Amino acid sequence: MNWIEVSVQTATESVDAVSNILIEAGSEGVAIEDSQDFFNVPDDGFGQIWKLDRSDFLEEGALVKAYFLETLFSPEIVSSIKEQILNLKVVGLSIEPNILTISEVAETNWATAWKQYYHSLKITRFLTIVPNWEDYETEHTDERIIRLDPGLAFGTGTHPTTILSLQSLENCIRGNETILDVGTGSGVLSIAAKALGAGKVRAYDLDDVAVRSAYDNILLNDYALDVEVVANNLLAGIEIETDIVVANILAEIILPLIPQAWSVLKPGGLFLASGIIETKKETVLTQLKEQEFEIIQVLQMKDWVAIIAKKPEEDE
Structure with missing residues (x-):
């Protein structure tokens, strides 16, 4: 062929x-x-x-x-x-x-030549991404392994926007949270959320190919088998009350997602937005503030930005 x-x-x-x-x-x-x-x-x-x-x-x-x-x-x-x-x-x-x-x-x-460039990558002290075809021994008892076979369409977890998203999740997850992953791609953020102790995790992507890719990667990680992967346009029609919304997508797509994230987040819930090129940072920050999100942290790697925003508690 x-x-x-x-x-x-x-x-x-x-x-x-x-x-x-x-x-x-x-x-x-x-x-x-x-x-x-x-x-x-x-x-x-x-x-x-x-x-x-x-x-x-x-x-x-x-x-x-x-x-x-x-x-x-x-x-x-x-x-x-x-x-x-x-x-x-x-x-x-x-x-x-x-x-x-x-x-x-x-x-x-x-079909397979690209694999020579993809090796185990320690994202943080606790998270390490490992290609499914590579043997890897953990270096300490707290290390969480994320197995991926990213294929050709949805990345390996090495892009700055994904790294920032993973670091944000590690900073924010305390255990048993309900998390919605918007634009899941390879599913790496959903898998990482489960590795870090999240409770219910649901992943969304508009592309059916991405949904299949995410599902295939979930099957490689036993601790993440209960992650639900669904085809959906951002959070349109979703009414799940959630603790964290994470989205690693373009700034132009994050903007219409902001009010949707607000509507599903519990008071005190967090919106982790990545995929934002530096030149679009102020635009996204402005709309988050207009939605009354509180900006908790802005992370940056080279030209890419991630933002951690909080929906205020009801008594704040």
């Missing part, structure tokens, strides 16, 4: 948006190479905890590769992709150098 590879060179801040465009265009999966992944490895206070070879990474920007079945590919798809990527500039995202190339590849050349 042959595939058509559509490769887009873009700016790091547009990786998620470009990936979504390619998947919505019918791609069977995307692979992402980001120059910032080399520089965004967290430090646990004992030195760099993930050994990387700089030559394995791009010098700058990012490369998003999408794969389409040859028999279903057409020039019209390319035209639509180009137009939608150009439209990202309207919402303030940088897309340069915006170079799109097309090539034909055999399935065996891409």
Whole structure:
């Protein structure tokens, strides 16, 4: 079986948006190479905890590769992709150098080759992401292992926005909370929530492929088997009273989610929002404050921001 590879060179801040465009265009999966992944490895206070070879990474920007079945590919798809990527500039995202190339590849050349770049990653003192094909021994009794087989579509947990989300969850979970994970992707945040002691966890994603990806990863982690994964448009129609809403999505999507998160959160509940490029931080903060959220903490890694906001207690 042959595939058509559509490769887009873009700016790091547009990786998620470009990936979504390619998947919505019918791609069977995307692979992402980001120059910032080399520089965004967290430090646990004992030195760099993930050994990387700089030559394995791009010098700058990012490369998003999408794969389409040859028999279903057409020039019209390319035209639509180009137009939608150009439209990202309207919402303030940088897309340069915006170079799109097309090539034909055999399935065996891409289905597993990306795995060589994905290794165990200690996110915090307590959370370590481990690919399902890799052997790993815990370093201490409090270490929680998150097993992932992220496939080609929804990431490995190494992107700064995901790292910030995981660190936020570790800061906020005390035990037995009800948590809603919006835009779950690979399911890593839902799995991490269970690893950290959350009670009921429900994951949502608009994309049916993401729902399947999350469910497959949940099956790799016995402690997370009770996580519910549901296809849904953000929190539309959801009336579950919850302690924490976590969302690692674009700022433009976080904005309409803010009133929805407010409506489902208990007084004192927390909204953990990540995926926010630095240039959009003030816009998101302003709308959170207008909704009467209290800003608890703003975290940042390179150009990416995560915000922890609290719905005030009723007597505050």
